[in-house]
Structure formats: structure tokens, C-alpha cells
Amino acid sequence: MDQIVNFRAILFPSDGRPPSLVPLMTSLMSIPAHHASYTNNPSRMPHPEVHMDYIAEGLGPRAWKYQLVEALDGMNRKFTEPYIIFYPVVSRDGMPFPINKAIRDIQGRAFVEENAWRGNIIVAKYRDNPFTSMIDASMADFPILKNYLLTHGCPGQ
Template identity: 75%
Template sequence: MEEIVNFEAILFPADGRSPSMVLLMTSPMTAPTHHGSSTQNPSCMPHPEVHMDYIAENLGSRAWKYQLVEALDGMNRKFACPYIIFYPVVSRDGMPFPVNQTIQNIQGQNFNGDQAWRGNIVVAKYHDNPFTSMMDASMADFPIIKNFLLTHGSPGQ
């Protein structure tokens, strides 16, 4: 039996509290390397929903989506270790998630309500592939994520 693996991730709480480090639990899964292949690449299914308030239960990964951050605007090269931002999309009661006040405060005058990040946001780090090579993030990654969030709204649902 394969083990559940946890990775350090950054949580941006919707209620305006300061970002903090959380453990992002993952569970093992296997996925084919390409269509028709019999070999398998070990992957891990992250569970950011554990840190997302009001998210629909029993939907697993269908209740959230993600956005990859491979570079900041103006960069000539991609990050060696990019980021993956998990955000909730299906709430328990069908109502929209609350605007993430922590990110709204970061964006300040750049805040756009039509592209607001909503609910608790979890940011993880990876190398190569987000589902086969996750790694620990740290608060040293915070300025890079803050810079990205400052100029990028949510991709929405």
C-alpha cells in the first residue's frame, strides 16, 4: 500500500487573515504515460479541498480547479520550480464563494471584482509536472506569488 504524502503549501485565507503555511495532503494515483501505453507514471492527487471552506463535499477534484504559474510577466525564462494555484469552484450550497479579502488587500487599486479570487486559495510548488513532482513551498516563495496575484485575476470557473 502506497503512502499519503504531504507537501508544504501556502494558504491565502478568504477572511483576510495573513497567508500561512499548511500541509497539502496528496494521495497516490497512477496515470498512463500516453494513450494506449501500458506503462504508468506515479502521480499524486492533491487535496486542497481540505483547506477550502464551504466547498462541496464528496466531489474531490471536481470541486476545485487550478492555474499554473510558470513565469511572471516580463520574464524571459520559466521558473525552474513553478507554482500551482488551487481555487474552489463548487460550493456546498451553490452560492458563490466569498471574495478572498487577503488577495483583494494584496491587489489594492488593481482589484477587479469581475476577476476576484474567491474562497481560500492554496498555492503549491512543483518541478517538471505538477502531479508527478510536487515539492515543498515556503514563505520565501510568498513574494513571487504575491507579485503574480497583484497583477492577475482569477481565471474563474
């Protein structure tokens, strides 16, 4: 029986609405990940696809990727509670996801279409390992994320 646990995450909607807090559902992984063998905490599979419009159905984690944010540029220490950014990569119809207008607005003149974040973006927070120690994010995390998104495009898809 999979135990469902929700964590608060920040949704950056692609349609330009302001970012908001959403519940990020996670479930126990059926097969322990390699890193889980070294911890007492079970690995949890996040389900950001619940909040991603136009994402391919039935692919689960193969329809999205993630980027870890452990520090901002110029920092000489990592965050004690880093972030994980989930972004969609496989659409229902094979077409590109729409450019995320909320993040485009944050980037302003620094926006580069070739590196644009596309689709709904979900940002979660964790302590030691993103799949064993997720914690609740809050809107207090928004300024840090805004700073990161201002200077970072979407990783290669």
C-alpha cells in the same frame, strides 16, 4: 493502499488572515494519468479541498480547479520550480465563495470584482510536472506569488 504524502503549501485565507504554510495532503492516483506513462514517478492527487471552506463534499477534484504559474509577466525564462494555484469552484450550497480578502488587499486599487479570487486559495510548488514532482513551498515564495496575484485575477470558472 494509498500512501499519503504531505507537501508544504501556502494558504491565502478568504477571511483576510495573513497567508500561512499548511500541509497539502497528496495520495497516489488510482488510475495513472496520461502524462504519468512517460515518467517513473507516480502521479499524486493533491487534496486542497481539505483547506477550502464551504466546498462541496464528496466531489474530490471536481470541486476545485488549478492555474499553473510558470513565469511572471515580463520574464523571458520560466521558473525552474513553478507554482500551482488551487481555487474552489463548487460550493456546498451553490452560492459563490466569498471574495478572498487577503488577495484583495494585495491587489489594492488593481482589484476587479469580476475577476476576484474567491474562497481559500492554496498555492503549491513543483519541479517538472505538478502531479509527479511536487516540492515544499516556503514563505520565501510569498513575494513572487504576491507579484503574480497583484496583476492576475482568477481564471474563468
